[in-house]
Amino acid sequence: MSYKLFTSESVCAGHPDKICDAVSDAIVDAALTQDPQSRTGIEAVVGADRIVLLGEIKSEAELDFAAIARAKIKELGYDKPEWGFSHKSKLHNYIHQQSPEIAIGVDKDGAGDQGMMFGYACKETDNFMPLPITLAHALTKRIDQARESGDVGWLRPDGKAQVTVRYQDGRPTTVEKVVLAVAHDEATEPSAVRADAIEQIITPVLAEYGLSVPREDGIVINGTGVWHIPGPESDAGLTGRKIVVDTYGGYARVGGGAFSGKDPSKVDRSGAYVARYIAKNVVAAGLAERCEVALAYVIGKPDPLMQAIETFGTESVDSSEIEKFAKELIDTSVKGIIDGLDLAHPIYSQTSAYGHFGKEGLPWEAIVQ
Numbered sequence: 001m002s003y004k005l006f007t008s009e010s011v012c013a014g015h016p017d018k019i020c021d022a023v024s025d026a027i028v029d030a031a032l033t034q035d036p037q038s039r040t041g042i043e044a045v046v047g048a049d050r051i052v053l054l055g056e057i058k059s060e061a062e063l064d065f066a067a068i069a070r071a072k073i074k075e076l077g078y079d080k081p082e083w084g085f086s087h088k089s090k091l092h093n094y095i096h097q098q099s100p101e102i103a104i105g106v107d108k109d110g111a112g113d114q115g116m117m118f119g120y121a122c123k124e125t126d127n128f129m130p131l132p133i134t135l136a137h138a139l140t141k142r143i144d145q146a147r148e149s150g151d152v153g154w155l156r157p158d159g160k161a162q163v164t165v166r167y168q169d170g171r172p173t174t175v176e177k178v179v180l181a182v183a184h185d186e187a188t189e190p191s192a193v194r195a196d197a198i199e200q201i202i203t204p205v206l207a208e209y210g211l212s213v214p215r216e217d218g219i220v221i222n223g224t225g226v227w228h229i230p231g232p233e234s235d236a237g238l239t240g241r242k243i244v245v246d247t248y249g250g251y252a253r254v255g256g257g258a259f260s261g262k263d264p265s266k267v268d269r270s271g272a273y274v275a276r277y278i279a280k281n282v283v284a285a286g287l288a289e290r291c292e293v294a295l296a297y298v299i300g301k302p303d304p305l306m307q308a309i310e311t312f313g314t315e316s317v318d319s320s321e322i323e324k325f326a327k328e329l330i331d332t333s334v335k336g337i338i339d340g341l342d343l344a345h346p347i348y349s350q351t352s353a354y355g356h357f358g359k360e361g362l363p364w365e366a367i368v369q
Contacts, residue, residue, distance in 0.1 A: 007164040008132035008249025010140040013353035014157025016237025020044035021352040024261030029346035034061035036344040042261035046232040051091040058098035077157030084233025109335040110300035112266040119275025119293040120252035121283040129358035131172040133249025135163040137354040156183035158230035179220040183230035194221040264343035267297045273364035289314035302333040
């Protein structure tokens with residue numbers, strides 16, 4: 001780590017792109033609940049008063065796609081048609097059956113697509129994630145909690161957080177900048193929005209990590225001054241468009257594909273999860289302070305074409321020992337990942353906001369003792 005400053009961002013669960021991720025993963029979970037062998041590649045698009053579902057599925061499950069999407073959108077807080085988007089918006093469903101040419105390979109335990117994936121871990125935080133993205137996620141989660149609980153009554157769904165951390169000798173020291181974008185009602189003045197955001201959101205989150213709030217000029221709340229209309233009326237959304245938010249906040253490499261809407265046969269998802277699993281366990285075992293794992297697959301084939309580990313000179317043992325540790329930790333064939341991490345279950349809706357990594361209870365976050 002040679003940066004002296006590093007910035008990462010996160011977005012709230014009601015951000016337009018995250019609405020789409022949530023809808024896509026709700027469909028994945030509904031399919032896996034009824035049929036653990038379901039194959040899904042679900043995309044959603046939202047815009048002004050419009051919901052569009054697209055993609056492919058192969059499943060014995062009987063699903064009401066529109067009902068699933070509308071329920072999720074309402075759950076995210078979009079229940080007021082006057083905002084130009086809600087659970088009552090017009091919906092178009094174009095989901096179709098999976099191509100038999102894809103199914104041929106997947107049914108034989110092959111990868112559902114080609115691509116490369118990366119996993120990362122470091123010692124900056126207790127959850128082995130980089131500090132900037134960890135703070136950004138904590139802020140967006142607090143924004144949503146403050147709205148849902150009523151602690152901050154003027155909040156509307158949608159929002160963003162951006163955090164700049166100063167590093168010294170490769171280690172985080174202070175928070176230099178915090179930027180929040182928060183949608184609010186028309187009756188609340190910008191000065192009140194700023195005061196509440198600092199007191200109710202920024203201060204308690206940074207305190208949890210033993211960090212001080214930046215100086216007044218290091219905090220930006222709603223850069224344009226006001227933000228009243230949340231969600232797709234102001235900005236369209238699309239599944240899979242926040243892969244940097246979903247992973248490591250730009251701190252580590254990002255693979256070629258998004259996660260949400262895909263069942264675990266799609267290695268864009270499961271390959272990234274197992275790469276994180278290996279990297280986290282390498283660091284947790286004290287074999288290195290930082291670890292990045294790279295994988296690559298080809299459609300229809302079970303085993304990775306490439307598996308590589310980078311520890312950035314922080315390793316405490318010979319690289320051959322780390323490679324042996326990784327090989328014995330888990331089988332990185334497609335079936336090996338799905339079975340080893342027990343992925344054929346409806347666990348994916350919890351990943352659609354605040355990142356896919358660093359959360360307790362997810363199988364790829366487990367540390368082997």
